[in-house]
Amino acid sequence: MNWVGRRLPRSEDPPLLRGEGRYVPDIAIGARVVRFLRSPVASGRITALRPPAEMPPGCLFVTGADLAEVQPIKPGLRRFNYRAVEQPVLPIERVHFVGQAIAAIVAPGAALAEDLLEACELDIAAEDPVIGFDAALAPDAALVHPIAPGNVAVEGELRPEAFAETLASAAHMVEFAFRSGRQSAMPLEGRGGVAEYDRATGRIRLSASAQMPHQLRTGIAQLLGMPEADLQVIAPDVGGGFGQKMALFPEYPVLVWLARKHRGRFAWVEDRNENLIASAHSRDQRHVLRAGFDAEGRLLALEADILADVGAFSVFPTTCAVEPLMALAEYPGPYKVPAYAVRTRGVLTHTCPMAPYRGVSRPVITFGIERVMDRAAAALGLAPDEIRRRNLHDVFPARSATGMVLDEASYIQALDEAVHILDIPAFRARQAAARAQGRYLGLGLSVFNERTGYGTPAFAARSMDVVPGYEVVDIAMLPSGEVEARIGSSPHGQGLRTTLSQIIADRLGLDPGHIRIIHGDTDRTPYGWGSFASRSLVIGGGACQVAADKLADKLRRGAARLLQCEPSDVTLRDGNAVAGAASMPIAELARLAHQRSELLSDAIGFNLAETGQYDPGGTFSNACHAAIVEVEAETGHVRVERYLVVEDAGRIINPMIADGQVQGGVAQGIANALFEEVIYAPDGTPLTGTLADYTPPTCAEIPEIEIHHLETISDATITGAKGLGEGGSIGAPAAIANAISDALSPFGVDVAEFPATPPRIRALVRGRAPRA
Amino acid sequence: MKPASFAHHAPLTLEEALALLARHGEEARVLAGGQSLVPTMAFRMARPAVLVDINRIAALDHVTVEGSVLRIGALARHARFETPAVAGPLGALLARVAHHIAHPPLRLRGTFCGSLAHADPASEWCATALALEARMVLARADGLREVAAEDWFQGVFSTAMAPGEMLREVVLPLPAPAWRGGFAEFARRAGDFALAMAVVGLRLEGGVVRGARIALGGIGGQPVLAREAMALLESQPPSPALLEEAAATAARHCDPQEDLHAPAEYRRELVAVMVKRALRQAVSA
Structure with missing residues (x-):
């Protein structure tokens, strides 16, 4: 009997569906309640910080001064001009973003903790914050951290010899500048932890909603200078992470410190507002691409200038280089790029720190290169699928422009399969008929590869102090x-x-x-x-x-x-x-x-x-996504009519679970493309601190997602399986943007910013008459 | 527990409830469905010291036709209107509107009168009440008074209701047989607060429009009537061009506000589209 390949129901589900899972808040019942006093200003000096005038019995007030022995969070990276920004667990002198935890209140119950939180005395001498790329990179910009001149925390550059000549020699040049909005991974369950002192053994047990329990243990023990053996970390049922819960957030060492010092049980469970403003953000990027094609539509040279807003600190253990370096390494994607030049910078601002989020930069770079493909196709009179076919790797193993080995995959086959299923000629006829009635349909493709299952060598190449794998x-x-x-x-x-x-x-x-x-x-x-x-x-x-x-x-x-x-x-x-x-x-x-x-x-x-x-070297899964959308020109509303994924993740262990991964990823990708954006006011106040303002889509906005699997078995992994956890979110923004751009082609405009919200789409078409 | 501390009273009679409101005045808020009040309390933006929970007062749970009016009691939930609460175009319009209010679980709890008392600028029922010439029946310990919809709204979350008063009932006049309604709104997600909405009521008599009322919601501090557009339609045959012109007029004369989700000019564009759609719906009904 072969179990691999079967749609075996998930053994995890019955207790979860009965409401009998055990999450951090279940474990927190009965513990003393911890709430964090958070900075209301983006940048400034703390001038007064005092507990409420009346502290009832059993209540505590903890500040950075109490944690004097606790080391700051200081992830390391040994290359790329990395500036080792330190984050105090609780700051004593300065605050660096709205939402930064400044002090902790402990009370026997939640209501009292909330009341005390309001009664704390906090004065901050506010200073003008650095918000956004232009402010951060201005020549006279204030420095978020003195250690990082120019507010650049990490910088990477590749420029092969004679690149400029190669680019200049191209028959056709596409320039594309675009912007990716800041997002939150927004796991259904926010962060939270319960730290408990065991009087019998003197050990601490920390239950945390975390993705990397061993790293949390090692990291916290180091910060607190406590025996690692005396700390047990448990990740119980965890309601999603998507990368956000990899980080060693300051709240966790505070909980462990409390449990050790006060020999008790302390729980913190964040609310949605804290999760949205104070956990971690991602995808806040601005890119400029220049791509040179020959007359037949073959890409000769690609140049990328990448900016990633990494917020105010560098998260442990991945560092704030995770987005800028991922973008640097993987921009060429599944395409043959003979000459590739790139400059990437991680830019510090007075905002919530950046952490990995499902896809890590690849939704952004896929958006970039896939939009470039469509622009080049339009300029050269090629069909979008044809220009891709001419540029995709088709001989394996291949070596990418940055030296990565691309194992056996099905880049062209996945594209062909999607094109076949879509019946593009029939769609074009329907599109033309709709346009005649003032309705705008569009079809967008997105072809990409997804580096997955990479072990120690790949991470070691990044030169992080902590090398996973x-x-x-x-x-x-x-x-x-x-x-x-x-x-x-x-x-x-x-x-x-x-x-x-x-x-x-x-x-x-x-x-x-x-x-x-x-x-x-x-x-x-x-x-x-x-x-x-x-x-x-x-x-x-x-x-x-x-x-x-x-x-x-x-x-x-x-x-x-x-x-x-x-x-x-x-x-x-x-x-x-x-x-x-x-x-x-x-x-x-x-x-x-x-x-x-x-x-x-x-x-x-x-x-x-x-x-x-x-400890494998890594493997690339791949996919072709296709979206069909209808854009309502008069309101800017986008309806996703159809969404197709042809996915190749090698051997599929459980097709039902694989499909679930793809569906969830695509939903987050559509959210990225159309709905979700973290927005800061110029004074550094986050404006999207509730789900009414940070607007994730609901099931009403996400269509059925049609999934087809190819199974290319490469020898890169011993099971034949490739990873597919991130592909859905990687492919979707590009597919949606290309579909919207196709729909709006009669207006002579296309999408260069996502999320492509209705006001942004209206701004594109406003005042323009569609040509027939 | 996020709200500031408060006392919770759950009276069994209206008299008892009104006595509590009289005693606690500005300190007190009425709790009906709680779908707006409770979240604002959780953020501590609202911090009433006293909640007068009216959910046990059965006499307030009614939607009834009485003579020439529809009476909507303080405990009538949004979901009550999902199927027509009254025969004819009025019930059909209310049902259409109800389906745009948040999501089903919220519609089972939130109330029609609660929406009017809360007066959220993007409330569907507020714009509807204005379009339909609703009258608000306010009760207090020592009497009753009525306020017309046009006098009810006094800015964001602000109404003509005084401390010690409770919105006991909303009264909608039953429209004439020739009356037709229309509703359109634009929201980013199903169930979201609309970025703009239009509620339309008019009579089609002898091939011309009579007595058109167009209420706009979601665009500013409170729902407003598009009076210039209403005047434009009077006694005219409802040609597509006229409806377009009325929609453009409504958009031109409104004063949309900018927020995180919509620049003012975008909202103005939406007003035109929503008025056009609501008018088309009304004349083709």
């Missing part, structure tokens, strides 16, 4: 024959308990129901990196496969001893170890291995435990 899995069969796999990955909605059990089940000949995946607890899992960067199924899954194969070997050796044959004669299937006509239940073998070890120990030792490690 590998995963370790400890697997053990119990005397009952059930299997426990302890993983360093930390799923928070991805369904890894289901998919990893499918992988292991096939290797051990067991039913997935007999396999337990243990995760999110630093006491019970091997050191690992958690879940992000579309890595867990590839790397954690690969480590599961390695571990399970080693365990399978052991089981075969044990069975061979008992069945009196060679290990190579033994097959594990359907719960049995089978050798020709002889067989025995694997559960019986497990019982004997533990409880009658005298029969087996010289063949297999005294346990059925193994460790698997995996």
Whole structure:
């Protein structure tokens, strides 16, 4: 029985659907309530900070002065002119963005905590903040941090010799300047943690809504100077992360400090306003592209100038280089780019810090290059699919302009498949008929690759002080024959308990129901990196496969001893170890291995435990997205009529879960394209602190998403699987923008800013008459 | 627990409720559906010391035709109007409007009168009340008074209601047989506060428009009548060109405000489109 490839229902779901999941707020019940006093101004000096005049019993007021022994958060990067900006856990002198935590109030109950928060005395001598690229990069700009001249925290540049000549020699040049609005990852569950002191052991248990529990543990122990062994971090059920919950936020060390100092149990659960203004933002970028094509539409040279607003600090462990460097490394995407020059800068401003968010820059660079393809196609009289076909890599392995190895993929096949399904000639006829009635339909394509499952070498190339990558899995069969796999990955909605059990089940000949995946607890899992960067199924899954194969070997050796044959004669299937006509239940073998070890120990030792490690170089999944939209010219409203994804993520372990990943990603991508934007007033006040103002779409705005899978099996991963967690969000903004631009082509305008909100679309077409 | 502390009273009779309101005056707020009040309390923008919860007063839960009017009690929920509350074009218009108010769970809780008392500039019922010449029946411990819709709205979240008073009922006149209604709004997302809306009522008599009323909502501090456009339509046959001109007139004369979601000029464009759509709906009904 093959479990891989089946639409196995998620074992995670029944308790979640019954409302019986256990999230941080469930664990917080009964703990003392922590609320944070947050800065109302973007930049300034703290001149007074005092607790409420009356502090009832059991209440505490904690400031940066109390945390004098606590180190600042200071992620490192050893290249790219990186300026090691420090973030105090709670600031003593200065504030750097609206929403920055300044002090903590602790009270026995939530209502009292809220009342006390209002009664704190805080005075800040406000100064003019640095908001936006133009202000930050102005020659006389104030510095957000003195350590970063020109407000540039990180800078990378690649410029091959004779690039300018190559670009100048192109028959046709496309210049494209565009803007990507700032977004919030907006997980359904915000951040939160409960820190509890254990009087019996002196240890602290921190339950946190986090993606990287081991990193949180190491990072907090370092900041607090406490024994790492005395801190246990648990990521319980986590309601989404999308990258936002990778960071070591200041609130967590405060909780652990409180629990240690006051030997109690302290909980902080943020509200939506805190999540929107004070967690992390992303995608606030401005790019200028110049692309030279030959007369046949082949890209000869690409030049990119990239600005990423990284906010006021650099988050641990990824650093504020994560967006600028991702954009630098991956701009050419799936295309053959013979000459590539790029300059990328991470710009500091007095705003909420940037952290990774599903796709990390790739939604932005895909928007850039895909809009360039459409502009070039229009200028050269080529169909959008044809210009892409002429430029996509089609011989593998290929090497990208930045030296990355592109493994076997289906760039052209995915495009062809999408074009075939769409029936473009029929659409063009419908589009023409609609235009005759003053209705504007458009079709947009977006072709991209998605680097996934990259291990230590890829991260080491970035030169971060903390280099993620590998995963370790400890697997053990119990005397009952059930299997426990302890993983360093930390799923928070991805369904890894289901998919990893499918992988292991096939290797051990067991039913997935007999396999337990243990995760999110630093006491019970091997050191690992958690879940992000579309890595867990590839790397954690690969480590599961390695571990399970080693365990399978052991089981075969044990069975061979008992069945009196060679290990190579033994097959594990359907719960049995089978050798020709002889067989025995694997559960019986497990019982004997533990409880009658005298029969087996010289063949297999005294346990059925193994460790698997995996650290792949990385693989590229790929996809073609296509959107059909209708734009209402008189209001600027965009309706997404159809959304198609042809996705190739190699071997699909569970198609239902893969589809869910794509659907969720596309929904966030459409949100990015049309709806969501974090907006700051010129004085640095965030204006989008509620869901009425930061406007994520609802199910009414997101269409059915049609998904087709291709399965190119490359040898880049041992399972054949490629990651696909981010692709949906990567492809959608470009597909939507290209569709809107196609729809509005009679007006002679196109989209160069997203989200493409109705007022922005009206601003494009206002005063312009459509030509027939 | 986010709100500032408050006392919660849940009287069983209207008299008891009015006595509480009289006693606590400006300190008190009426709690009906709570869909606007409670969120503003959670942000501590509203911090009433006393909530008079009227949900147990069964006598306030009515939507009834009485003579030539429709009486809407203080506990009538938005959802009550999703199917026509009264036969004919009025019920059809109210049903059309109701479907644009937030989302189903909110419509099960929020009330028609609560919307008028809260007076959010983007409230569908507020613009509707203005277009339909509603009368507000205010009760207080020592009596009743009525306020016409045109005198009711006094700016953002501000009405003619005085401390100690409660909006007991809204009265809508039943329209003439030749009356037709229309409604259109533009919102970024289903159920969002509209960036602009138009509610239209008119009579088609002998091929011409009579007594047109056009209320605009979502564009400024309070719903307003598009009087110039209304005048333009009077006694004219409703040709497509006339409707366009009326829509353009409404847009030209309104005073849209700018906010995060819409520059003023964009709102003005939306007004034209929404008035046009609402008028077309009305004349083709």
